[in-house]
Amino acid sequence: xxEIRFHGRGGQGAVVASNILANAAFREGKDVQSFPYxxxxxxxxxVTAFTRIDDKPIIIRSQIYEPDxxxxxxxxxLKNLEKxxxxxxxxxxxxxxxxxxxxxxxxxxxxxxxxxxTEIAIKHGxxxxxxxxxxxxxxxxxAKASGxxxxxxxxxxIRDAINIKPENNVQAAKDxxxxxxxTASKT
Numbered sequence: 001x002x003e004i005r006f007h008g009r010g011g012q013g014a015v016v017a018s019n020i021l022a023n024a025a026f027r028e029g030k031d032v033q034s035f036p037y038x039x040x041x042x043x044x045x046x047v048t049a050f051t052r053i054d055d056k057p058i059i060i061r062s063q064i065y066e067p068d069x070x071x072x073x074x075x076x077x078l079k080n081l082e083k084x085x086x087x088x089x090x091x092x093x094x095x096x097x098x099x100x101x102x103x104x105x106x107x108x109x110x111x112x113x114x115x116x117x118t119e120i121a122i123k124h125g126x127x128x129x130x131x132x133x134x135x136x137x138x139x140x141x142x143a144k145a146s147g148x149x150x151x152x153x154x155x156x157x158i159r160d161a162i163n164i165k166p167e168n169n170v171q172a173a174k175d176x177x178x179x180x181x182x183t184a185s186k187t
Contacts (some may be wrong), residue, residue: 002148003064006049007085008073011127013135017071018049020139020161024153025053033058046077053148068093069146073117073134075099082107095185096145098134106185113145115180123175124168136162140173141180151177 004021008014015036022034033052050064066088072078075097078085086106089095095110098117117137127133136158143151155170162169 001052001054001058001060002069003067004051004053004069004071004142005064005067006047006051006071006073007077007081008047008049008135009077010045010047011131011133012047012073013133014047014049014073016161017073017135017139018051020136020154020157021051021142021149022053023157023160024139024143024149025051027153027156028149030054031056031058037063046081064088066090069142070095071138071142072097073138075101078104078106086110094145096138096142096180098138102181103183104185108185110185112183112185113141113180114183115141115176117141117172117176120172120175120179124172125165126168126172136169137172137176140175140177143173144177144180145182 006014006018018034022032026032030053035050037048052058068090070089096113099114100116117134118132120137121132121134122129139154143149143154154173158169159166
């Protein structure tokens, strides 16, 4: 089973991204689960969402405590919540971070994938310049970094889930797929 945990802020689309990823994997014949965890439900507050993908039926019904992948949609979350975000990440796990930085420092060395999903979302008019919606851009980067789902499946999942500017969202996913960078964190 592959487990993915999304960390974002209310309004960035973490829950929708989790659902789109599940839709994409389902299209490829996988069994899936997708669900959110909300604390304080307001725009800008931390939000966690989860996706499970497997070849066989998924019977577990809990939050994800030992993810294979962690997706960080807002890099400012790492400043105060690094321990929580990295909690349980498998030793060979990957962290995908929406950032403009080329180098990330973490308390322990980790495999990273970096993409400027914010810039890509703004370029495609997704959300506003002040509050861009980065969910579809981050999914394109995830498709490339993980190899778990095809970009075509992500694109169709976007078209199924997004009513506003669906093709802009698909193009954002394609742009991030093309620009994600694999690296390792510094300590």
